[in-house]
């Protein structure tokens with residue numbers, strides 16, 4: 229039944245059509261339990277706009293329930309060159325404003341604007357899914373933060389992560405600062421952000437930014453392999469375990485032990501009750 233419904237809407241998330249996505253340079257495909265989001269503006273190095281973020285958020289809102297793994301990738305030489313540089317011009321991105329227009333917004337409107345953009349990134353952390361960023365070439369600014377929004381990063385050996393915002397007078401505000409600190413620690417995060425230097429594949433692997441580095445031509449296969457490994461475990465146990473792992477940092481050992489007991493009670497009752 230779910231399959232038939234999905235076929236009817238062409239396998240796309242129900243509140244965003246393929247045509248709408250194509251207009252903003254995104255492809256979205258669902259194959260069984262795996263959904264793939266492709267940033268598809270390779271001629272502009274998959275630069276991101278508010279329209280990109282709105283579409284990503286809408287994909288998240290209506291992700292088919294059976295999806296367990298979401299792959300985020302970029303077409304062409306770069307994963308993503310970050311925010312569309314037209315935002316820095318007085319004209320901005322047609323229909324989407326500019327930093328100059330955002331500067332005129334009052335506190336509440338500015339807060340809402342960035343909050344809306346952040347929704348594109350936040351859903352990728354949901355316990356019900358595991359998100360994998362497949363990253364090749366440049367992942368700059370918003371591109372780096374999109375990779376950081378995913379649970380795992382499988383990268384090509386030509387990857388170039390760069391948190392360019394401070395070099396442009398801005399801060400990273402697309403949900404990337406917390407995962408960056410959690411992955412590499414505050415000192416390395418300060419080093420990476422405040423120098424806006426490039427992090428290459430070998431360092432990314434060493435400091436925990438990337439789970440795996442492969443040759444460029446092997447990236448798709450490596451991601452497919454990881455997705456298959458993730459699908460090999462019990463779905464409900466995977467969701468409960470991700471919930472436990474995500475909550476671990478914010479809890480004391482005693483609280484974490486209690487959380488383990490509560491999740492296990494639910495699992496044991498579901499399996500053996």
Ligand code: CAA
Nearest residue numbers: 271272273275309310311312313366368369370392393398
């Ligand atoms: N926005 C809009 N267009 C972009 C773009 C961007 N971020 N990055 C690249 N492009 C466009 C170029 O203008 C060029 O278009 P044309 O062919 O029409 O001239 C095309 O993509 C190819 O670009 P390059 O020739 O520069 O490609 P390259 O492979 O030699 O270099 C690159 C790739 C290193 C990513 C380089 O394009 C670059 O430095 N881009 C800008 C990166 C950047 O500063 N991004 C902003 C980061 S800050 C952020 O994202 C968050 C924030 O809130 C500020």
